[in-house]
């Protein structure tokens with residue numbers, strides 16, 4: 001059983017075939033999906049939870065959980081009402097994570113200091129609700145490492161405001177180097193690889209994955225974006241997480257069943273959930 005640790009299944013791009021898309025995931029061996037609750041904008045933050053409730057328990061459908069959070073470039077909208085809404089969502093038993101939150105210095109959008117302040121406010125709420133966090137971190141160039149860049153500004157914030165909670169989280173769609181992976185592991189985070197691991201130019205990322213301990217790994221799709229090489233440029237969906245697991249198995253030199261087993265175990269440990277129970 002695989003778990004897709006990050007998919008935007010609330011996307012309008014699944015409006016026509018969401019149920020069938022989830023059954024395809026089940027057929028591909030995906031036993032669980034974490035539905036990311038950022039919406040197309042913060043006003044739709046609850047959509048992931050709604051979809052989770054709509055499809056939970058249907059036959060031949062993965063177990064579903066949801067998250068809630070305000071994306072870095074939407075942090076300019078973070079007022080008291082939005083923070084209260086986030087807090088209310090994180091109280092729900094199906095909403096097991098706060099995210100995706102973090103820093104994005106790659107695209108033009110919210111000023112960096114607004115992103116950092118928004119991140120800190122959401123960390124407070126996640127800590128109070130005892131929910132692990134899903135971090136999006138993307139630097140000015142691919143690496144994001146260096147003075148004033150995203151990773152180097154992220155770690156001090158997490159070390160000051162998050163590490164002591166012991167709740168951990170996920171570095172989603174990991175794109176950093178080994179140094180960033182190691183610091184994440186040291187802080188109790190899992191490192192999640194997406195379909196870009198399969199791209200021909202991603203050798204540096206595969207080199208990082210090769211060094212990763214099996215108990216620190218997750219796989220995800222970030223669907224509907226970032227389809228793996230075989231489907232690149234098309235709409236992505238949770239079924240395709242199997243392709244990322246396959247290349248990870250090649251990189252680590254282990255059977256793909258072991259990648260599935262280990263990543264599922266890691267997800268269950270972080271969130272105190274059991275896939276295949278309560279469906």
Ligand SMILES: [Zn+2]
Pocket residue numbers: 006008036100222
């Ligand atoms: Zn995402």
